Amino acid sequence: MTERTTTTFVGDLDGLQSRVNILGRVQPEFHRQEVEKVFRRGWLLIANVADIPEPNTYLARQVPTLNTCLIIARGEDGEIRAFHNMCRHRANQLVPEGTGRAKKFVCGFHGWSYHNDGRLDVITDRSQFNDIDESSFGLIPVHTEVWEEFVFVNFDKEPRQTLEEWLGAMYDGYCGYFSNKPKIASHRITVECNWNIALTSFTEGYHAMYVHKATVPDYQGGSQNPDRHRPYIEVTNYHGRYSVEGNADHHPTEVEAIAFQRGRKMYPTFPPNATVDLGLPSGVNPLRIENWLQDIIEIFPHTFMIASAHWYTLVWFWPLDVDTTLIYGETFAYEAETVDDHMAHTYFRTRLREVFREDVGIIESIHRQLKSGVMDDMYLSQQELLLQKHYAVVDELVARP
Numbered sequence: 416m417t418e419r420t421t422t423t424f425v426g427d428l429d430g431l432q433s434r435v436n437i438l439g440r441v442q443p444e445f446h447r448q449e450v451e452k453v454f455r456r457g458w459l460l461i462a463n464v465a466d467i468p469e470p471n472t473y474l475a476r477q478v479p480t481l482n483t484c485l486i487i488a489r490g491e492d493g494e495i496r497a498f499h500n501m502c503r504h505r506a507n508q509l510v511p512e513g514t515g516r517a518k519k520f521v522c523g524f525h526g527w528s529y530h531n532d533g534r535l536d537v538i539t540d541r542s543q544f545n546d547i548d549e550s551s552f553g554l555i556p557v558h559t560e561v562w563e564e565f566v567f568v569n570f571d572k573e574p575r576q577t578l579e580e581w582l583g584a585m586y587d588g589y590c591g592y593f594s595n596k597p598k599i600a601s602h603r604i605t606v607e608c609n610w611n612i613a614l615t616s617f618t619e620g621y622h623a624m625y626v627h628k629a630t631v632p633d634y635q636g637g638s639q640n641p642d643r644h645r646p647y648i649e650v651t652n653y654h655g656r657y658s659v660e661g662n663a664d665h666h667p668t669e670v671e672a673i674a675f676q677r678g679r680k681m682y683p684t685f686p687p688n689a690t691v692d693l694g695l696p697s698g699v700n701p702l703r704i705e706n707w708l709q710d711i712i713e714i715f716p717h718t719f720m721i722a723s724a725h726w727y728t729l730v731w732f733w734p735l736d737v738d739t740t741l742i743y744g745e746t747f748a749y750e751a752e753t754v755d756d757h758m759a760h761t762y763f764r765t766r767l768r769e770v771f772r773e774d775v776g777i778i779e780s781i782h783r784q785l786k787s788g789v790m791d792d793m794y795l796s797q798q799e800l801l802l803q804k805h806y807a808v809v810d811e812l813v814a815r816p
Contacts (some may be wrong), residue, residue, distance in 0.1 A: 420640035420660055420724035423702060424800065426584075426650035431803040438791045440809075441609045441782070448738035448813045452715050454480050454734075455570045456812070457653075458581040460718045461565040462487050463729070463745065465598060469494065471518050471531060475500050475510045478568075479733050479741055480717075484508060485557060487566055490532040491518065495561055498533050498554035498567050520554075529554050549696035562586065583652035585714065588698025593727065596747035600764045604775060610717065611809065613742060615750040617719045617779050618711060618801040619644055622658060626777060630769045634683045635707065637662035646703040648800050650715065653715040654806050655801035658700050661708035670762065678759030679725050679749060682766055683708055691723055691791035714799055714806055725749045728767065738782065742770065 428632040439445055446636060459478070466474040466487070484500040486509065501523040509520040509529070519536055521528040525668050528536040532556040538544060558569040560578035566576050579586050614724040616622070620643055623635055635643045640660055661683055667675070675681070699722055700707045709723040721728040726748035733741040746767065751757045784790070795802050 418639065419648050422530055422644050422797065423647050424797070425647070425701075426655075428800075431650070431800065431807055433795050433797075433803065434792050435795060435803065435806045436791060437612075437785060437793045438788060440611055440806075441785055442739060443737050445813070446734065448479060450734070451767060452815060453812050456486070456575060457716055458560070458567045458574070458576075458578050459570050459716070460565050460714055460731070461485065461497070461568045462562065463593075463598070464495065464564050464566060465747070465748070466514055467566075469516075471515070472516050473531065474514050475509070475512045477512055479735050481570060484512065484758055485568065486510060486520065486554070486781065487559075487568075488531045489797050490530075492532070494532070495559060495566055496533060497557040497566070498558040501555065502527050503535070503552050503554070504538075504568060509790075526662065543591075547558065550758050556645045557812050559810065564590055581653065582652070582714075584649075585651055585656075585698070586671060588696055588701070590696050590778075592699055592722070593747070594794075595750070596726065598745055599748045599751075599760050600746040600767070603741070603742065604740050604796075605735070605739065605777055606775060607738060608740050609737060609785075610732045610740040611805070612731040612782055613740045614713070614717065614786070615802045615805055616781070617774055618655065618713050618805065619799045620657070620711070620799050623779075623798065627689065628771050632764065632772060633660060633662050633665050635662050636775075637664045638783065644798060646704045647700075648702070648798075650800060650804040654713055655715075655804045656710055657711040657801065658710050658760050659708040660702055663704045663706050674759050674762035677755035679756065679761055680747065681725055681763040682723070695724070702725050711801075715805065715807065726763070738786070742775070 462474050462476060467489040470489055470491050473486055475484060475486050477484050485497050486500045487497045489495050500510060502509055502524065504525055504527050507522050507524040509522055518531055519528050530536050534555045537659055558574050560567050562576050562578055563756060564581060600635055625642055629635040645657040646660050649656050665683060699710060707722050712720040712722060714720065717732045719730045726746060728744055728746040730744035735741055748760060751760055
């Protein structure tokens with residue numbers, strides 16, 4: 416008889432509650448507290464360094480939750496810095512959203528210019544301005560740190576923790592995993608749904624056999640794990656992650672077999688001992704389970720990640736208001752070198768897009784039902800431990816002065 420999969424729980428589970436109030440979280444005042452005490456004080460993953468690969472490259476990215484746009488720039492010295500995308504003269508936006516290359520940023524309103532390290536360069540018609548100290552009139556900086564391939568920012572005047580302290584147990588264990596994987600897909604959608612509901616709909620696997628029965632019906636489960644329990648679930652100081660076991664009895668469809676006939680398998684990917692055979696770091700599939708499919712990671716507060724053998728996906732959940740969330744994702748994978756690799760990528764992008772659409776399709780209905788006000792609390796299982804942790808951390812931070 417095949418041994419059934421059991422779950423190994425890791426981390427401090429004290430204080431986590433299976434019963435969580437949800438109605439209060441979709442109220443405007445609570446949302447205002449979240450913006451000020453969670454998003455304005457926490458470390459926010461803002462970009463991938465692949466967007467600014469060389470000196471004098473930059474990325475302009477909206478931070479809609481905080482009503483601002485940032486320039487994330489790699490200076491001539493190679494350092495990565497972030498600034499508000501705002502001229503110090505009349506607050507005009509300096510560059511449009513997107514990537515570019517520039518040693519200087521020139522305002523299109525009156526011609527003021529700035530070096531890409533933030534220093535003021537030129538005030539046009541300088542003689543007509545009084546009481547300006549050029550040395551303190553550069554672009555307004557935002558605290559910036561880099562972890563692995565990711566840029567984080569913190570909008571607090573003085574961050575209460577370093578990025579290493581914020582990431583805690585997540586900080587070590589991913590060395591090199593995110594490197595050398597170019598972007599192969601991106602998607603974006605605005606949904607009528609509270610950001611908590613949107614994000615936490617992705618951070619449990621309880622729903623997989625129901626929501627994804629049309630697209631990926633047998634990637635998980637099987638005789639040894641019919642309820643699709645996660646073999647490994649961990650919560651850290653703010654974050655959480657779990658490993659997903661693939662179904663050893665999975666039968667490829669005809670299209671899947673063709674797509675992965677000679678290209679590297681991407682989804683599903685559960686070769687025996689993949690993390691060992693591929694030399695993946697200890698933070699990926701920490702329990703080293705066989706038939707590993709992928710890891711799910713929440714980097715609190717607003718980022719969800721899927722980490723697999725040959726690819727990873729990063730999804731942001733930016734609250735626009737209490738009832739609306741901007742969701743956008745980017746997928747990175749091994750660099751395609753052959754026609755077969757490109758075919759594998761194309762099939763994978765299509766399948767992943769459809770899975771994502773299924774997830775998104777249910778969350779607006781949940782939000783509408785909650786806004787009716789007839790259900791105060793929700794009850795969460797042990798397999799939904801990352802949700803328990805997410806809501807506990809939100810409550811902890813909102814309660815701080």
